[in-house]
Amino acid sequence: SQQGEEDPQALSIQEGENATMNCSYKTSINNLQWYRQNSGRGLVHLILIRSNEREKHSGRLRVTLDTSKKSSSLLITASRAADTASYFCATDAEENAGNMLTFGGGTRLMVKP
């Protein structure tokens, strides 16, 4: 079942602008992860935030997690055309077995040069 739901489904911005994507989920989690997928390719892990963390940074990426609202956001600062891709959140729910992740439907980001 789809637990993570991304918002918006699609986002178009100009190079240099910031891009913010949101993810909502339904059950208690161990961690939440963000992945990126270039068109027609596999997913690549970007960042993981644990349930006891509120914010995490990695280069131009900033992730926040609000467990009381069951939501997370991914901010990409100073976007580049090469950031054009689909971005997925994935949750490791406490109830899941075997390190399963549940992926959302993704946000398609287009960064125009």
Place this chain on the structure above:
Amino acid sequence: DVKVTQSSRYLVKRTGEKVFLECVQDMDHENMFWYRQDPGLGLRLIYFSYDVKMKEKGDIPEGYSVSREKKERFSLILESASTNQTSMYLCASSPGLAGDNEQFFGPGTRLTVL
């Protein structure tokens, strides 16, 4: 670097054929996963395996089976392919450690069933 490879990038099969999709990882990961990805539906888990010869059903196992005879290899089998199994198939692996369970994905196999 972890590498997950899938046997084919593109595959075209006919309805009723038996189809094998192979996935190999080179990092001694315990867990391996098969997903299918369809527009608007995101990634849906078909099967996963947390050890050799072990398998668990995911969200959409109907019409599929899997095999894990060796730790590094996880095969997805379509016993009798149907047109509604046309999709992108993604394999992933992760270490068997609780907590940080980042998944590493293969490049995907785009399967078309005619």
